[in-house]
Amino acid sequence: MxxxxxxxxxxxxxxxxxxxxxxxxxxxxxxxxxxxxxxxxxxxxxxxxxxxxxxxxxxxxxxxxxxxxxxxxxxxxxxxxxxxxxxxxxxxxxxxxxxxxxxxxxxxxxxxxxxxxxxxxxxxxxxxxxxxxxxxxxxxxxxxxxxxxxxxxxxxxxxxxxxxxxxxxxxxxxxxxxxxxxxxxxxxxxxxxxxxxxxxxxxxxxxxxxxxxxxxxxxxxxxQRVIVMYGGIVVETGTVFDIFERPKHPYTWGLLESIPKPDVKEKKRLIPIEGSPPDLFSPPKGCPFAPRCKYAMEICVEKMPGEFKISNEHIAKCWLNDPRAPQVEALIAAGRE
Structure with missing residues (x-):
């Protein structure tokens, strides 16, 4: 089509x-x-x-x-x-x-x-x-x-x-x-x-x-669909359900954690994304979110991640989705707490 x-x-x-x-x-x-x-x-x-x-x-x-x-x-x-x-x-x-x-x-x-x-x-x-x-x-x-x-x-x-x-x-x-x-x-x-x-x-x-x-x-x-951009690149894209219910990029996790949740009874402080956006005069060679990411690995700083296909509609540019990444499921779960 x-x-x-x-x-x-x-x-x-x-x-x-x-x-x-x-x-x-x-x-x-x-x-x-x-x-x-x-x-x-x-x-x-x-x-x-x-x-x-x-x-x-x-x-x-x-x-x-x-x-x-x-x-x-x-x-x-x-x-x-x-x-x-x-x-x-x-x-x-x-x-x-x-x-x-x-x-x-x-x-x-x-x-x-x-x-x-x-x-x-x-x-x-x-x-x-x-x-x-x-x-x-x-x-x-x-x-x-x-x-x-x-x-x-x-x-x-x-x-x-x-x-x-x-x-x-x-x-x-x-x-x-x-x-x-x-x-x-x-x-x-x-x-x-x-x-x-x-x-x-x-x-x-x-x-x-x-x-x-x-x-x-x-x-x-x-x-119906969402494109998440950071540092001049698309870091994640998927359906609304994908992005809100099963996001696969730490930047998306940060965006979701920084919004108020009206259905939660217990009041909690919003969690900001610490740090500053990348310098686009001289963009980093690796993932632009790596300096602000608490899950960043050495490869994140050294090399831009490719597109990891989660499903037909859901794609994320994050090394945590590589099968070789350590404890990837635990890290993703931790990011969604």
Missing amino acids: SHLLKVENLQVSFKTYGGEVQAVRNVSFHVDQGEVVAIVGESGSGKSVTVQTVMGLIPIPPGKIKGGKITFSGKDITNLSKREMRKLKGSEIGMVFQDPMTSLNPTMKIGKQIAEGLIKHQKLSKAEAKQKAIELLKLVGIPNAAERYNQYPHEFSGGMRQRVVIAIALACAPKLLIADEPTTALDVTIQAQILDLMKDLQRRMNTAIILITHDLGVVAEMA
């Missing part, structure tokens, strides 16, 4: 005054039609750079795609021209950013910002685009849509602005929606509403979603 989106061995670097930052290193993953895939990891893990590269949003220079291939609907989009990429972004791939106020033009009425893409990509008349924009505002749950059409972004609340951004992203019924931390700037109640909205729209329109987040609660609610 062909995948809707396929990223193969992607390498992205940035030239800076201090040297070259190797932000993404040989990242591979895929997304199928109608699927929700979450990419998780702490700040600096490379998750946002990865999806921005897919969208053609990294500035070149200082950014540079040093290797790899990105295929969308069977077409190689790795080195499309800006004009070709704009056409693709408007019609087949949509994106929802973290802060809606930076995504919306404060001097332009909301309705016109939605209608703009419809006129350009679907060749609708102004009247047709206005009607469709009002329908989209209703679809994302904005009341009095016809009146709201003529209002400016500052007249909307944060949650309503994010709904508008989602309406713009979905205007041309894209095959893929990329949501980069879409609920971070919102309070908990509005977060839940936005997630419910995205799930409902995904079911109705069969749109695939890539969800970038550090909130594992959001991942559990939204995604």
Whole structure:
């Protein structure tokens, strides 16, 4: 089966005054039609750079795609021209950013910002685009849509602005929606509403979603598959059940241990992941998590682990999954206590 989106061995670097930052290193993953895939990891893990590269949003220079291939609907989009990429972004791939106020033009009425893409990509008349924009505002749950059409972004609340951004992203019924931390700037109640909205729209329109987040609660609610990134590489990937119930990488264990557990009666302190992320000016030759890993072996520091296949959907890059690793089952059990 062909995948809707396929990223193969992607390498992205940035030239800076201090040297070259190797932000993404040989990242591979895929997304199928109608699927929700979450990419998780702490700040600096490379998750946002990865999806921005897919969208053609990294500035070149200082950014540079040093290797790899990105295929969308069977077409190689790795080195499309800006004009070709704009056409693709408007019609087949949509994106929802973290802060809606930076995504919306404060001097332009909301309705016109939605209608703009419809006129350009679907060749609708102004009247047709206005009607469709009002329908989209209703679809994302904005009341009095016809009146709201003529209002400016500052007249909307944060949650309503994010709904508008989602309406713009979905205007041309894209095959893929990329949501980069879409609920971070919102309070908990509005977060839940936005997630419910995205799930409902995904079911109705069969749109695939890539969800970038550090909130594992959001991942559990939204995604079917999870990609865990650290130090610019994918360290583990699997179904939601795999990642939450039988994770095979110490970094994933650390992420799970550092979130609160509301169903546990006895109050316990959260367990942070000690140490700092790797220096991507000069990435380590071994596993990037080795300096922070209490189970690290000598080989972890000396050599990058390959992909250990746990099941058809579950892959982990960790030497502990090698049959030759000492007391591997005991170590994994200890990491999940």
